[in-house]
Amino acid sequence: MKLNLKIWRQKGPSTPGNLVDYDIADVTPDMSFLEMLDVLNVGLVEKGETPIEFDHDCREGICGSCSLMINGNAHGPETGTATCQLHMRRFKENDTIVIEPWRAKAFPVLRDLMTDRTAFDRIIAAGGFISVNTGNAAEANSILVGKNIAESAMDAAACIGCGACVAACKNSSAMLFVSAKVSHLAQLPQGHPERSQRVRGMVTQMDHEGFGSCSNTGACEAACPKEITLENITRLNREMLRASLIS
Ligand code: SF4
């Protein structure tokens, strides 16, 4: 399969970037999207050109490192799929594919397709953990958690922190990400003691990092590779209200 790629190239955070055309041949349908970029990079290196920088690590939808805007869609055209899980069978002979980095003020471009997403790390550091000293691990069956609550918490825990929700939102809101982390911990007994300070800390940090307000369009939910639902944003708002009433 032959393809025309239009890829964002940018030398550094303060250098202007632009889309550069690359023609690639011998792409097979069973290649992953990242493997296709690997093949392109091998060709660039062989020609003495600078390879294209892009983030990746696990390549199996777990780590949240991969982050490409593909033809205007965060993580590409497949729903519930991270960039690394997207395969070239989704494209046709002679397709033109536009590949860009996440676009958000809080995620500045470092180089080419790689952005700085440490804003998410600072939000987690502001409360996305459990630090109460509970002694030795209790026997699991002695902490009763209802099935519905356990499933809802584990669904929220599936968030891989990729930032596609931010990239898809016209306001670059991080509400879906923060709501997933708050929902995961606030619903479980181990997360209860710190739930108020957690939600206050994470929301304050989110605002401080420059993410926008929720646009209420649901673009985040549609782009999320882990299908985190908007219900979590409702829960985040409830947690915030609760924290403000008891302080
Ligand atoms: S909510 Fe979804 S899109 Fe947003 S960071 Fe988590 S996994 Fe990625």
Ligand code: FES
């Ligand atoms: S590379 Fe880890 S989720 Fe895609």
